[in-house]
Amino acid sequence: MKAMSELTASQKFHAFANPARFMALSDKLLPPLGLLAAVCLAAGVYLSLFVSPPDYQQGETVRIMYVHVPSAWLAMFGYMVMAGASATGLIFRHPLSDVCAKAAAPAGAAFTFLALVTGALWGEPMWGTWWVWDARLTSMLILFFLYLGYMALWATIEEPARAGRAAAVLALVGSINVPIIHYSVEWWNTLHQPASVFRIGGPSIAGPMLAPLLVMATGFTLFFIVVLLVRMRAEILRRRVRVLRLARAEG
Amino acid sequence: MAEFLSMGGYAIFVWPSYGLALLVMAGLLVQSIADLRRQRRLARTLESGEGARPRRAARPADRRESGK
Numbered sequence: 001m002k003a004m005s006e007l008t009a010s011q012k013f014h015a016f017a018n019p020a021r022f023m024a025l026s027d028k029l030l031p032p033l034g035l036l037a038a039v040c041l042a043a044g045v046y047l048s049l050f051v052s053p054p055d056y057q058q059g060e061t062v063r064i065m066y067v068h069v070p071s072a073w074l075a076m077f078g079y080m081v082m083a084g085a086s087a088t089g090l091i092f093r094h095p096l097s098d099v100c101a102k103a104a105a106p107a108g109a110a111f112t113f114l115a116l117v118t119g120a121l122w123g124e125p126m127w128g129t130w131w132v133w134d135a136r137l138t139s140m141l142i143l144f145f146l147y148l149g150y151m152a153l154w155a156t157i158e159e160p161a162r163a164g165r166a167a168a169v170l171a172l173v174g175s176i177n178v179p180i181i182h183y184s185v186e187w188w189n190t191l192h193q194p195a196s197v198f199r200i201g202g203p204s205i206a207g208p209m210l211a212p213l214l215v216m217a218t219g220f221t222l223f224f225i226v227v228l229l230v231r232m233r234a235e236i237l238r239r240r241v242r243v244l245r246l247a248r249a250e251g
Numbered sequence: 252m253a254e255f256l257s258m259g260g261y262a263i264f265v266w267p268s269y270g271l272a273l274l275v276m277a278g279l280l281v282q283s284i285a286d287l288r289r290q291r292r293l294a295r296t297l298e299s300g301e302g303a304r305p306r307r308a309a310r311p312a313d314r315r316e317s318g319k
Contacts, residue, residue: 045269049269054259060258060259061258061264061265063258063268064264067268067269067272071272110275114271114272114276117268117271118268118271118272121264121265121268122268124264125264223280227280227283230280230287231283231286231287234289237287237294238290240294241290241297244297244298248297
């Protein structure tokens with residue numbers, strides 16, 4: 001009996017050691033990261049709206065690209081974070097994995113939504129249509145629904161460990177969609193243009209347009225990390241609150 | 252200024268893109284921080300004892316019961 005209580009105590013310690021370290025570290029990292037994100041976003045908006053020249057084909061609508069492309073990258077990056085954390089959660093049972101995966105989902109969903117809507121706002125004047133059911137657009141819409149399904153699954157199951165495992169399986173099954181999105185413009189005839197930054201032979205975008213895009217993308221990425229850390233902190237505290245409430249209900 | 256705002260005739264596509272990005276990102280950040288604050292408050296209340304009930308009064312009673 002005594003041995004068992006010692007075991008649970010050590011397990012408890014093991015489970016809380018890393019989240020405690022994460023809380024201390026993220027507390028220190030958040031202020032400078034937030035500042036850096038704000039600076040990059042301000043510089044990115046300035047470059048996008050005032051410095052970048054209009055494109056010779058797209059005209060002023062090229063400025064939509066400075067929001068659309070980083071959003072689309074973050075939509076994919078968010079899913080990779082979510083699926084990666086889900087995989088480590090299933091394999092190593094690291095206590096922070098589920099927390100990270102769960103925290104990434106709403107941010108990823110928000111950027112997927114932005115990519116879809118800004119894409120439509122660009123598509124109407126340039127393609128002559130808000131939406132087409134082509135491979136790239138459809139696979140991005142599926143990504144959005146995967147995020148929503150993932151969040152719904154978390155919301156349905158009350159016990160965090162069980163919810164985390166079920167959601168992780170869903171995230172991993174859905175990760176097949178990520179390479180499909182990336183290669184959709186090569187595998188199928190789509191209206192969407194092929195990659196012009198992450199391509200063999202280097203970016204094919206002109207310098208004055210590449211700079212605002214990269215600064216904006218850096219700002220978006222830093223913003224994503226800030227939101228991820230804030231949400232992870234909130235999730236760790238939510239679990240602590242849950243444990244404290246259960247302990248109080250029992251004793 | 253008017254020329255800048257007109258965005259070469261594409262104002263109704265360019266400005267909503269930036270406006271929506273601002274709205275969605277600000278909303279996400281505000282909601283995330285509000286949730287963090289709420290959870291922190293709840294955790295502190297629970298950790299500092301049984302809410303309104305004073306901590307000292309609860310403890311000896313617990314000990315008496317479990318000591319039996």
